[in-house]
Amino acid sequence: MSNLDFEVNGAVAVLRLNNPPVNSLGLEMRRLIVDAVARAEADPAVGAIVLIGSGKGFSGGADIREFGTPKSYAEPHLLTVIRAIEDCTKPVIAAIDGICMGGGLELALACHYRIGAESARLALPEVKLGLLPGAGGTQRLPRVIGVEAALNMIVSGATVSPEKLRGTHLFDALAQADLTTSALDFARTVVAERRGIKRVRDLAIQMPNAEAFFQFARNSVKAAAGRYPAPLACVEAVAAAVQLPFDSGMKRERELFVGLMATPESAALRHIFQAERAASHIDGMPDSVAIRPTKRIGVVGAGTMGGGITMSFINAGLPVTLLETTQEALDRGLATIRRNYQGALRKGSLTEASLEQRLALISPTLQYEPLREMDLVVEAVFESIEVKRKVFEKLDEIVKPGAILASNTSALNLDAIARFTKRPKDVIGLHFFSPANVMRLLEVVRGAETANDTLATAMALAKTIGKIAVVAGVCDGFIGNRMVARYGMAAHDLLVAGALPQQIDAALQNFGMAMGPFRMADLAGLDIGWAVRKRRAAEFPNEDFSNVADILCEAGRFGQKTAAGFYRYEAGARDAIPDPAVSAIIERYREETRVVARKVSDAEIVERCIYALINEGARIVDEGIAQRSSDVDLVYLNGYGFPAYRGGPMFYGDSVGLITVARALRRIAASPGADAAFWTPAPLLARLAQEGQTFSEFKGRST
Ligand code: NAD
Numbered sequence: 001m002s003n004l005d006f007e008v009n010g011a012v013a014v015l016r017l018n019n020p021p022v023n024s025l026g027l028e029m030r031r032l033i034v035d036a037v038a039r040a041e042a043d044p045a046v047g048a049i050v051l052i053g054s055g056k057g058f059s060g061g062a063d064i065r066e067f068g069t070p071k072s073y074a075e076p077h078l079l080t081v082i083r084a085i086e087d088c089t090k091p092v093i094a095a096i097d098g099i100c101m102g103g104g105l106e107l108a109l110a111c112h113y114r115i116g117a118e119s120a121r122l123a124l125p126e127v128k129l130g131l132l133p134g135a136g137g138t139q140r141l142p143r144v145i146g147v148e149a150a151l152n153m154i155v156s157g158a159t160v161s162p163e164k165l166r167g168t169h170l171f172d173a174l175a176q177a178d179l180t181t182s183a184l185d186f187a188r189t190v191v192a193e194r195r196g197i198k199r200v201r202d203l204a205i206q207m208p209n210a211e212a213f214f215q216f217a218r219n220s221v222k223a224a225a226g227r228y229p230a231p232l233a234c235v236e237a238v239a240a241a242v243q244l245p246f247d248s249g250m251k252r253e254r255e256l257f258v259g260l261m262a263t264p265e266s267a268a269l270r271h272i273f274q275a276e277r278a279a280s281h282i283d284g285m286p287d288s289v290a291i292r293p294t295k296r297i298g299v300v301g302a303g304t305m306g307g308g309i310t311m312s313f314i315n316a317g318l319p320v321t322l323l324e325t326t327q328e329a330l331d332r333g334l335a336t337i338r339r340n341y342q343g344a345l346r347k348g349s350l351t352e353a354s355l356e357q358r359l360a361l362i363s364p365t366l367q368y369e370p371l372r373e374m375d376l377v378v379e380a381v382f383e384s385i386e387v388k389r390k391v392f393e394k395l396d397e398i399v400k401p402g403a404i405l406a407s408n409t410s411a412l413n414l415d416a417i418a419r420f421t422k423r424p425k426d427v428i429g430l431h432f433f434s435p436a437n438v439m440r441l442l443e444v445v446r447g448a449e450t451a452n453d454t455l456a457t458a459m460a461l462a463k464t465i466g467k468i469a470v471v472a473g474v475c476d477g478f479i480g481n482r483m484v485a486r487y488g489m490a491a492h493d494l495l496v497a498g499a500l501p502q503q504i505d506a507a508l509q510n511f512g513m514a515m516g517p518f519r520m521a522d523l524a525g526l527d528i529g530w531a532v533r534k535r536r537a538a539e540f541p542n543e544d545f546s547n548v549a550d551i552l553c554e555a556g557r558f559g560q561k562t563a564a565g566f567y568r569y570e571a572g573a574r575d576a577i578p579d580p581a582v583s584a585i586i587e588r589y590r591e592e593t594r595v596v597a598r599k600v601s602d603a604e605i606v607e608r609c610i611y612a613l614i615n616e617g618a619r620i621v622d623e624g625i626a627q628r629s630s631d632v633d634l635v636y637l638n639g640y641g642f643p644a645y646r647g648g649p650m651f652y653g654d655s656v657g658l659i660t661v662a663r664a665l666r667r668i669a670a671s672p673g674a675d676a677a678f679w680t681p682a683p684l685l686a687r688l689a690q691e692g693q694t695f696s697e698f699k700g701r702s703t
Pocket of ligand 1: 300301302303304305306323324325329379380381382383384387390391408409410411431432433434
């Protein structure tokens with residue numbers, strides 16, 4: 001079956017894009033459109049051409065599978081298709097419903113007329129990939145909807161509905177009935193009334209105050225864009241539409257587009273876009289796997305995580321039965337959930353009615369019995385293997401066969417938890433991040449015995465509740481916490497070597513991290529790590545787990561919650577204030593461990609902390625704990641504040657060059673006092689560096 005259906009209906013040729021899911025404009029589709037337009041043009045019976053979509057709408061634009069491949073710029077290029085349509089001697093009418101985005105909207109703008117359905121959703125979202133619309137969107141959209149509205153759409157990438165565009169030239173008509181029928185009627189009228197060809201490029205743009213307008217736009221966009229060059233380039237392209245003749249404007253748009261395509265920021269954003277799509281693909285999962293139903297959800301524990309997890313489900317309309325041990329804990333949990341929603345209510349992002357609707361989806365309980373009919377139960381009780389044992393034994397006894405039993409454990413062994421049940425195939429880890437209702441990241445932990453359909457179901461459910469789900473294997477810390485532990489160790493070493501928390505945090509924040517490691521530690525609470533180190537010290541008496549944070553904890557400095565940690569905090573404020581008392585503690589620690597402080601540069605801080613992440617990421621990929629390096633990037637980007645414009649630690653490693661990363665790691669490993677095992681390049685990293693390869697190119701485990 002062709003991806004484009006061609007049908008002549010009286011004097012009208014109907015060209016229907018039929019390339020699910022979003023009628024993307026890949027090379028094959030572009031060829032088909034050019035051929036079909038030529039065929040209709042050559043047919044003497046045809047007086048007008050209707051271009052219409054099927055399925056989800058008109059067209060979602062470029063085919064993402066072609067990104068970065070020769071196909072994306074092979075002829076006919078989208079610009080060639082657009083020219084073929086614009087130059088067609090018979091009127092071409094775009095009939096638009098559903099998705100009409102990116103290249104799809106640019107294609108529609110090349111048509112001579114447009115008829116829209118109410119369901120149409122229009123956007124030029126290229127800026128979100130660090131680009132601008134490169135097929136005339138920046139030149140044509142201002143001509144039809146006005147400069148200011150077009151600039152807003154292009155700079156923000158926001159989606160708008162026809163309602164918002166009423167009164168502009170975008171739509172010549174709005175469909176009153178079924179879109180195909182309305183488009184046919186409209187086309188017949190165009191033919192009957194000999195309305196002829198109307199090209200957007202011929203529309204004049206009047207803007208007497210253009211200079212002042214664009215200066216203002218440049219200033220405000222620059223302030224908001226931070227390190228991203230694309231928004232400002234969007235302004236320049238739209239300015240060209242106003243200031244230059246159409247063809248010169250098109251040339252300017254192309255130059256700016258090509259320039260952006262070469263920026264590291266756009267490469268990073270495109271990598272993330274692809275990574276998000278790749279993450280849902282589970283290696284080795286047969287297509288035939290059936291997804292289990294997940295209509296009724298149980299959550300055990302209404303604490304910090306249980307509350308947030310419950311909100312994630314009810315936000316997606318899924319009813320939750322929430323189990324606690326005491327009425328008091330249950331009431332506290334429910335009150336926190338309500339309070340969180342009230343925040344959204346105050347901000348205007350939620351209405352009173354939908355708040356009540358969501359809360360009504362929660363069935364609180366102190367009994368296990370109501371969990372019997374659940375399709376999936378998430379456990380979020382204390383991080384204690386004995387407490388988890390009791391919960392899983394009870395769930396195993398009560399919950400119906402075929403249900404999925406999930407644990408939100410951060411650090412306990414999921415396989416051990418699975419063995420508390422007689423159905424380890426149905427057990428999985430759902431490692432939410434705090435606050436679970438806000439954070440989009442979800443590590444889906446596949447245990448040794450987790451069944452394929454359990455995993456596939458968990459991934460599908462994650463999508464339903466709007467999470468970015470990444471499959472992780474069982475190990476200490478899974479992907480993210482295992483990496484952040486290494487990052488924290490590297491930062492701690494630098495602290496002991498001679499830097500202060502504020503210098504380390506500032507260097508990493510300048511690199512782009514949302515928060516430096518010591519501010520993050522203060523926020524999370526230093527006592528958590530302290531407890532872990534005490535436990536480990538007891539388990540491994542020969543290893544040294546000592547840490548400056550231990551001395552801070554001994555002094556009652558647990559971080560923000562005690563208004564003192566690596567920094568001090570004023571009452572009611574979250575600003576981290578450098579504290580001479582902490583400098584003194586660090587100095588004492590240096591003396592005790594016989595370290596002579598040296599000068600540490602900001603570049604060294606970034607190199608050590610970020611390369612420690614990359615090195616651990618390489619081990620994680622090599623061991624198969626993560627399926628691919630882009631999954632590691634997604635975890636670190638979405639869970640730990642890594643800057644999107646650097647694409648994630650592994651992508652950053654690729655862009656620095658793995659040879660450079662490996663060389664630096666070897667240098668650090670050989671430096672005095674360094675932990676050589678920690679710093680030696682991971683086998684995968686060493687091998688890829690040797691072979692001149694990147695993580696992105698690495699497709700499988702080396703073992
Ligand atoms: P929490 O102390 O805030 O909440 C735990 C809740 O579980 C309490 O309300 C407690 O009353 C309840 N509970 C204890 N035993 C129970 C039982 N037998 N039946 C029913 N309820 C019981 O803890 P939390 O921070 O929400 O952590 C919960 C789990 O999530 C832990 O495994 C933790 O490691 C994991 N986790 C925490 C975070 C985080 O940032 N806090 C992040 C990811 C995962």
